[in-house]
Amino acid sequence: MRKLQKLIAAERTTFSPYSRLPSCAISRIAAKCRKDEIADAHILLKELKAELATVPEWDGDTHDDIWRTIELFRAILEKVK
Numbered sequence: 001m002r003k004l005q006k007l008i009a010a011e012r013t014t015f016s017p018y019s020r021l022p023s024c025a026i027s028r029i030a031a032k033c034r035k036d037e038i039a040d041a042h043i044l045l046k047e048l049k050a051e052l053a054t055v056p057e058w059d060g061d062t063h064d065d066i067w068r069t070i071e072l073f074r075a076i077l078e079k080v081k
Helices: 003-012 023-032 035-054 060-079
Strands: none
Touching: 003 023, 003 035, 023 060, 035 060
């Protein structure tokens, strides 16, 4: 598992896996991100966007899951100092 995924998973232990992480949790993740995690987030964003293009239009749940993950990575990157 990637370090970025481990950071997210560690925050998820205190919140429902189906809820969005609050801003304070995103800030804690961002504070622990270094150069490798930032690069990894950018790579994952590109992979998610490519995956989104392959998902059939009728599969709204998968579209929603991918967009939720994209939003999470963007939020983390916005808070990285």
